[in-house]
Amino acid sequence: MKLALDRRDATVGSIDAAVSGVFQRGEKDEPLPRTLQKENAVSGGLVGGAWDRREIRGRRKEITVVHRPDGKGRIVLVGLGARSEATAETVRRAAAEVVKALRGKGARTIGFRLASFVGERVAPDAAAESLYEGAALGGYEFLRYKTTTDGGVEEATVFLGEEHSRDEAALRRRMDRAATLTETIAWTRDIANLPADTASPQRLAEEALRLGKEVGLKVQVFDEKKLAELKCGGILAVGGGSVSHPPRMVVLEYSGAGRSGKTVAVVGKGITFDSGGISIKPAAAMAEMKFDKSGAVAVLGILRAAALLKVAPRVIGIMACAENVPSGTAYRPGDVVRAYSGQTMEILNTDAEGRVVLSDALGYAVDKYHPDELIDLATLTGAQVVALGDDTGGLVSNDDKLADGILEASRRTGEPFWRMPLTDYHRELVKSDVADVRNHTELTVAGMLTASAFLETFVGKTAWAHLDIAGASYTTPSTRKWQPAYQNIGATAFGVRTIATYLESR
């Protein structure tokens, strides 16, 4: 989506839809808010009439459309709920709802009247940024395999009007940032949405190489021969079942704009398809497992954002990519596999494959780069979805400062994360009789946390945060309606905005 800034009023008549926010009104009859006066004038009093009839109440998700009698587009009013409660996230969602409501209705350009979205807890710059984010993310569609489309909003403009035209320079900076981030999210979703026949480990590696050329990153691709040399037993075991799509590990490096010399490593689970392997999954929702690469694709998005936003720390991205399918060459329950670190894993369920590929990537990150901080993103467990639902990511960390920093960034982006405990109880559960750790426990409790205890084995003393994004990394038609309007059906690129924002803060 094209994003623009305009010093004039949204009612100038040059756009298909002029959008204003409306805060929730009380029971008493209040006069039409000041921020709707111009809208009322160009509508020939229609907006005021709707207000007087209490058709406009300002409740969240409420959308009112009025056509201008002069034929110069429509006036759209979107409810924001109580003024005292509205946050940047409220504005982000409202912008997305408007874009969704206008889709397929011939509105190509929309403009937001900034002043009407500013509230007690939403400053003008935050409102402008959120309007862009919501509009661009909500307008995203995965069109690669569609031969027809209804057509939606193509350009969103934030109109400053006389209230905010003085703030133009500061606002433009925030909006440029929002444009970079949302464009990166669309790019990330486009890759994460590719089905497994196309998005093979090799294809993900090629995307990384292309990205490296585009934004200036050093990129290395390790094929199965190189992985064998490196003794990455985990990735080779999981990837061993696939005849057509061999595994890859990809390492990307952004050198950092600051002088701090700090290094943050970001590791992602890249299972291009998770059938479960020999411990095969039931057929019902197996198609969703094309999204099991979301962690690794998020790493691509994070590196892209880091480079374009020129964040201070050096950022290392590592993608652990493999296809988990059953065959005569697949790894099996009972196997013992040695990870890059030298530690061994007893495989008791081939469907607990994410932790197995991550063992190599985490060990490699620690050994080669000695990062100050290590963050991994993975669609790791169904237990995460059971515990937190499909809007909230699980956060497990051995470092309070790192965890708090990520939670702080998460509050800014509106991508919810919730920290969960990791204790000796979970560590005990993953001890193996024959190897250092086992990938499945006989007592199937706290699945998100036993998986975390397994991962912890490979990070040593490094400050580490694990983000289990199983639920929020994609939406389906059945989960879609509970999600914010800016998350479309399919890949959401969950975690990219939060970690990019976190890196900016470092």
Ligand code: BES
């Ligand atoms: N990729 C799945 C986890 C998952 C489930 C992601 C639902 C997204 C939505 C993972 O590899 C898996 O299969 N986990 C198993 C682990 C179990 C066998 C210990 C699970 O959660 O059931």
Ligand code: MN
């Ligand atoms: Mn699995």
Ligand code: ZN
């Ligand atoms: Zn998986």
